Amino acid sequence: MRIYLAAPLFNDIERSFNERLTSLLEPMAHVFLPQRDGKLMRDLVDGGMPLEAARQLVFEADINAIRRCNYIVAVLDGRTIDEGVAFEIGYGRALNKVCLGLKTDDRTLLPSGDNPMIIAGCKKIFANTIELVAWLRGGFLSARDAG
Template identity: 50%
Template structure:
């Protein structure tokens, strides 16, 4: 894994829905699990929320532009992107973030614990085509990331001393 410019640990950008309380709670849970191994950029926590910007007096157009640019900058800084695919349909914003990260040649991985779209047709090929690795269980995702984290490399090196 590559490293972002400001930290030795890789940074993951979590792309997913963040509009309901349940979605935000799960995103925070996942961020907490991932932070043991990598830096995490979670837009609902680390970015700007359009509702906050509107409350501050910005117009819808200004607020939308600020959120877009902020999240695009974060995608540039990340080492890889994790898209959350649970739900009836893929979140539109997450789909754009995935496509953007893919065009930047970032590693894109997915987590889909919701089996509704896994059969018979599956997800849209424009989504699956951008994903390098997919997971259906949170535990498998966390294990995969831990195996590749620099801190795990240090632990392996110490075992060989």
């Protein structure tokens, strides 16, 4: 099984959260963590790559990883959902991937909650990592038993 972890990765706190979540998921599946396994704009541009080329390389690496995954686990924390995460959910759904949300933060911009395209785009949304990991373990164990 393969999981693509869709999450903001623009500061130390976000990257640390992503690494901790990955460590919980990796005993069950191969996890593609973009900050570790993909390309980062900052690093590419700092290394001398032109901005447009860096954008294209990041895009291609991430969509190729989404194509190869079974599940997308999307971190939905914040007042608004990260635009990259929103794209990754939509792209994954278009490819019939199972999208799961993780929203440990109760802030939302709209009084009605998060955007319905995100909420409806996720098969299930979990309030904490314990619930997410337990659900995935159940799904992986069922898939193994059936196969």
